Each structure stands twice: as structure tokens, then as C-alpha cells.
Amino acid sequence: MQFASILAPARGRLRAPFPTLLLSLVFAATALLQQARAQNGSDDVIVQMKQAAQRGDKARLAALLPQARGHLLEPWAAYWELRPRLGEASASEVQDFLSRYAGTYQEDRLRNDWLALLGQRRDWDGFATLHPAFRMNDDAQVRCYAVLVEALRSGTPTAAQAAEVRRNWLGQRELDDGCLTAADRMISARMMSPNDAWKKARFAIEANRPQAARAAVLLAAPDAVPQFDELNASMAKFLASRGVAPGKWRRELVVLALIKMVIADPDMAASQLESKWSVMLSPEERNWVWGAIGRQYAVKLSPAAGGAFANVTKNADLSDDMLAWKARAALRTGNWKEVRAAIAGMAESTQEDPTWVYWKARALHAQGGDERRAEARTLYESIAGTRGFYELLALEELGQRASAPTRPAPLTPEEKAAARSNPALARALYAIEIGLRSEGVREWNYATNLHDKGGMGDRELLAAADLACQREIWDRCINTSERTKGMIDVEQRFPMPFRETVVAKSEEIGLDPAYVYGLIRQESRFIMDARSGVGASGLMQVMPATARWTARKIGLSGFTPGQINDRDTNITIGTNYLKLALDDFDGSMALAAAAYNAGPGRPRNWRNGPVMEAAIWAENVPFNETRDYVKKVLANTTNYAALISGRPQSLKERLGTVGPRDAAEPEPNKDLP
Numbered sequence: 001m002q003f004a005s006i007l008a009p010a011r012g013r014l015r016a017p018f019p020t021l022l023l024s025l026v027f028a029a030t031a032l033l034q035q036a037r038a039q040n041g042s043d044d045v046i047v048q049m050k051q052a053a054q055r056g057d058k059a060r061l062a063a064l065l066p067q068a069r070g071h072l073l074e075p076w077a078a079y080w081e082l083r084p085r086l087g088e089a090s091a092s093e094v095q096d097f098l099s100r101y102a103g104t105y106q107e108d109r110l111r112n113d114w115l116a117l118l119g120q121r122r123d124w125d126g127f128a129t130l131h132p133a134f135r136m137n138d139d140a141q142v143r144c145y146a147v148l149v150e151a152l153r154s155g156t157p158t159a160a161q162a163a164e165v166r167r168n169w170l171g172q173r174e175l176d177d178g179c180l181t182a183a184d185r186m187i188s189a190r191m192m193s194p195n196d197a198w199k200k201a202r203f204a205i206e207a208n209r210p211q212a213a214r215a216a217v218l219l220a221a222p223d224a225v226p227q228f229d230e231l232n233a234s235m236a237k238f239l240a241s242r243g244v245a246p247g248k249w250r251r252e253l254v255v256l257a258l259i260k261m262v263i264a265d266p267d268m269a270a271s272q273l274e275s276k277w278s279v280m281l282s283p284e285e286r287n288w289v290w291g292a293i294g295r296q297y298a299v300k301l302s303p304a305a306g307g308a309f310a311n312v313t314k315n316a317d318l319s320d321d322m323l324a325w326k327a328r329a330a331l332r333t334g335n336w337k338e339v340r341a342a343i344a345g346m347a348e349s350t351q352e353d354p355t356w357v358y359w360k361a362r363a364l365h366a367q368g369g370d371e372r373r374a375e376a377r378t379l380y381e382s383i384a385g386t387r388g389f390y391e392l393l394a395l396e397e398l399g400q401r402a403s404a405p406t407r408p409a410p411l412t413p414e415e416k417a418a419a420r421s422n423p424a425l426a427r428a429l430y431a432i433e434i435g436l437r438s439e440g441v442r443e444w445n446y447a448t449n450l451h452d453k454g455g456m457g458d459r460e461l462l463a464a465a466d467l468a469c470q471r472e473i474w475d476r477c478i479n480t481s482e483r484t485k486g487m488i489d490v491e492q493r494f495p496m497p498f499r500e501t502v503v504a505k506s507e508e509i510g511l512d513p514a515y516v517y518g519l520i521r522q523e524s525r526f527i528m529d530a531r532s533g534v535g536a537s538g539l540m541q542v543m544p545a546t547a548r549w550t551a552r553k554i555g556l557s558g559f560t561p562g563q564i565n566d567r568d569t570n571i572t573i574g575t576n577y578l579k580l581a582l583d584d585f586d587g588s589m590a591l592a593a594a595a596y597n598a599g600p601g602r603p604r605n606w607r608n609g610p611v612m613e614a615a616i617w618a619e620n621v622p623f624n625e626t627r628d629y630v631k632k633v634l635a636n637t638t639n640y641a642a643l644i645s646g647r648p649q650s651l652k653e654r655l656g657t658v659g660p661r662d663a664a665e666p667e668p669n670k671d672l673p
Helices: 018-038 040-055 058-068 074-085 091-100 105-120 124-133 140-154 159-171 177-188 194-206 210-220 222-233 235-240 250-264 266-277 283-299 304-310 320-333 336-344 354-367 370-383 389-397 413-420 423-433 437-450 458-470 474-481 499-507 513-523 544-554 561-565 567-584 589-598 601-606 614-619 624-645 651-655
Strands: none
Touching: 040 058, 040 074, 058 074, 074 091, 074 105, 074 423, 091 105, 105 124, 105 140, 105 177, 105 437, 124 140, 140 159, 140 177, 159 177, 159 194, 177 194, 177 210, 194 210, 194 250, 210 222, 210 250, 222 235, 222 250, 235 250, 235 266, 250 266, 250 283, 266 283, 266 304, 283 304, 283 320, 304 320, 320 336, 320 354, 320 614, 336 354, 354 370, 354 389, 370 389, 389 614, 389 624, 389 651, 413 423, 413 458, 423 437, 423 458, 437 458, 437 474, 458 474, 499 513, 499 567, 513 567, 513 589, 513 624, 544 561, 544 567, 561 567, 567 589, 589 601, 589 614, 589 624, 589 651, 614 624, 614 651, 624 651
């Protein structure tokens, strides 16, 4: 299928002489801009259609669509109108849409929706006809349907097909038809085993997805479903009654019941396992339950984690998530041998994450010996750089500090013009401009990451990022520039909007401007009107109650919650709160960042325990979001400091150590929100 040239020409297709090509690109960009400006009066129609789509108002969508014809965002309007009635649409109507908007994000998004529907209808011929043109290929359910269609057509599933279904199915949290149906086929063909289904049930129970677990049990052992329903209703009652009765699937069901108990009460689960069920279960089953118990203790930062993990006789029996928490628990106690062993048990793809590359290297170095130290150095060298938290720490292990990388060669006029003339990028920017940020971001990401296989090349990404920077769409500027692989434009990745205000407000209260920039970059990506799902607003994502408290604390008279969206007020409130949190946590940037994200009460509890490197403490933060947040804020801060100062910077010095509050120090500010 040939896609219409609605997106920028693919790499390698620019064959016109430079002046001719540049002129044509400029004309195209100018035409798009003129079209958008001429459509200001009809923008309201697009916004109304978005609102109608959110309400599911099919009649309103149908009535408004004619008024949206010819608008720059017409593909969105047409998608919103067709999507809610896709179940009643004819194949020819869908094909008309795909042809009319060929090459766009909306075409591929609707193809994804239609493929999922064809799979649910078991229209394998229709699916097979349409699927080869699917460019995004980012929907696990559609991928499972595609594998299933290939297997049905060949008559004999392959090991590679089974592996893909297993990977997609086990990786999904929610119940869906595609991977469930494909897994059923693979189990029937003996390319997957009932044990895969039981493992899926374990993952689903751990994720509190009982319906997904029930569907997996139905594949593994249909006659066990009534007992599963009993244990799902009450695992304690099941273990006390039916759990002791003989049955073909007794052990697997007991494991599920114990996993459910672990989530509610790991002490009770450990007691039950030791006193009653350990002898009955297989070594693999015992290891899994002990791994679940150990993980639950480790998430609670309990010293009992080490004892639970010590009962595991084979790390390969644990999931990667369990092994991650086993490694974290071992880091807290300085048990480098266990850190290394836990990482070694992870899947190869997990071990390649910079997190575990770094800690494996640290473990090797701590265990000593020339051979181990040499291997550690090789591991550090494989990730060292300024791209992230562990890359920066690896750089310091090699005796270097973070400095601003040399910027790439300046973009050429041709490269800039190609980005400006890309209709998908133009639509994305215009959507963001009229308040449709979600749609604009999705279309932008599609154009840069998914339309061409492998996404745009580095120079194209830099040009697209530059376009976003010039329009002050900072989140797209940063995220797009971060995708480059062979070069880094540090000024795109770490922009400093509102520099005069941020620096002045920070310095007047004794706060490092690099720390403030590092936090804003993570909080809002410099989006002025950013608003979180819990009500935080503005550049520094301040909650209304926090804003009122801080305003009173600093004597900001006449403050009203509506002022939090004013840029200067938001920076004033945010920087002062950050400084108060930093003072409350003895100047620890890691603890203050955690408090800014999760509230001060949690990190006050999380710091209790042994004194440790702040990097180890950060890796053990129980909340995934906060753990990621703290690491990114500190990495951002280090890079911003290198940019602002022009001198190499140390992440390790900013991290320091974390431990319990010194009793001799003043009590913390108990009313800090």
C-alpha cells in the first residue's frame, strides 16, 4: 500500500536540488500556516467535536462533521465521528476513511481499532488483509491476533509464535480477548503449557486482576474454576477448608491463595507457608511464594525481607520484579553477593537496564579481585554518560564528572524546513495551540516515533525538537530530543525558560536554581497550564492546599488559589515550598524531592533504618513513580548545574547519604503539607 505524502518525505527520498527542495518546503509550510490561521473561526467546531466524543454523543458528532471539512484537524474530527459507531460501520466505510486519511496517525489509529474488532469477530480473512498496512504495531492484543492468524493459516504454530504470545500475554495487566485466544490456541497445540496459564494467573492475582486470573485458570484447568472462585472470595476460608481437600489442581490453587494472602498480610502468609503448605508445594511453587513474601517485606522496607528471600533456593524461579526487590533489599544491608546473584537471575533484557548494569558493576567491584574489577569497569563504560541517573553515577565511577556535551552541528535550513513542512507535526502543534494537548502529543509522537519504522533519524529528531522549542512547546522539545541515539543537544534536552525569574526566586531564598530547574523539568516539562489528575497546577505542579499553606508561611498576603496558575506566583510558591522541604530534611535533595512528589510523611518513614548512600535509598523507594521521580530530578539537577555553571558536576555529592533524623536536630516542620 502506498501512503499519500501527507507526512514529511521519508529519509533518503529527498532528491530535488537543494534550492528547489527548500523553496517547495517553505511554500508547503507557509500554506499550512495560512490554512491554520484562516481556520480560527472553525476551531470551536473541532473543540465541540472533542467534547461530544468524550460524551459519546454520536448525533452531535455527525451534525458537526460537515463543518469541520477542510480544517487542518479534519482527520481528528472524522476519527471522533467514526470511532464510536465502528461496531455498526461497514468495511467499505472504514476503507474509505483509511484511504481519505492515508499516512496519518488517525488512519493508523482507526486501523488498530478496526483490527481489534475484526479479531473479536473472528474475521481472520479481513484481519489478514488489513494487518500488513498497520504501521504502529504497538497494541499487544492486535499483535496476538496477528500471530494467531499466522498460526491458523499455516496450520502449525511455531516456537517463535508461541514465545511472542507468551511474552505479550504475561506482560498484560488487563484481560483482553486477543492474547487470551492466542494463548488458548498455543496451549491446545502444545506449544505452550498449562503452566504458562498458571503463571499468568499468578501475575494477575499479584496485580489484583482477578478476572484476568480466572480467565487464565479457565485455560489451564476448566474444572478448577469453581474452586478459584471460592479462593478469590476468601483465601483464608479456602485454605482452611477446600484447600486441604484432595484435587488435581490443589497445589496451584493453594499458591494463588497464598499470593492473595501475601498482599493482605505477608506475616500470615509466611506462617501458613511454613507451618502447613511448604511440604505439599513443589520447590518452584515454594520459591515463588517466598519471593512474593520477600518482595512485600522489601516494599515495606522491612528487615524481614532478607529472611524471606533466603528461603528461595533458585533465583530463576522468581519473576524479574521479585528479583529486583531482592536486589534492593540486599543493597540496603550491603550484601553485595546477594545483589549480584539476584541480578544474574533476571532476564537478559532486564539485566541490560542501566539500573542493574550499574549495581552489578558495584557488586563486582565490592567483591574484589582484579578480574571482577575489570569486568566492573567494562560495565561502567557500557552505560557511562549524561543521559540518566545511573549513567551519571557510572561516569563518576570512572573518575569523571558530568559536563555539558558538545552540541551537534547546527541544523541546516533544509532540515528545519523539512520539519516545518511536515503536516503531522503541523497538526500536532495546532492541536496543542487550541487546547487539544492530548491529541497533539499523540500525533507528534506518532510522526517522530512510529510512522517510519524505527522512527525519525537523529537529525530529523533534532529538527523536530527545534521546531517545538521555537514554538515553546517544551515537553515535545525535550522528549523528541531525548530520542536521539548518536548525538545530544543539551540545550534542547535541558531548556531554561523563564530563566531570569527562576534564578532570582531561587537565589533570594538560598535555593540552587539547577535543583529548581531539575524539578520543574520532571514535574511539568515547563507546560504553563499543566494540571495533574489530583489537582496540582502550573510549572511546579503545586496543590491548592499546599499553595495556601506556603503563602501563609512566607507572608504572601492576599493570595487566592486562582493565582497559582500565574507563572511568577507559581514559581514563588513552588520554590519556597521546596526550600521548606529541603530544610525539613536536613538539606537532602533526594528526600526533599521525594517529599515534593509523595508528601513529607512518607519519606520521613522511608529514611528510618541504616544510614546508606542516597543512591541505594532512592532505589529502595517503595513507590515506582516516586522512585523514578527522585532519580530523574537529581539527574536533571546535575545536568542543569553543568549547563549553568559551565563546570563539571557531581551527582554523588548532591546525593550524599540518607539515614534517620538526628535526635539532636530540631523537630521537623510537622505541618509541612
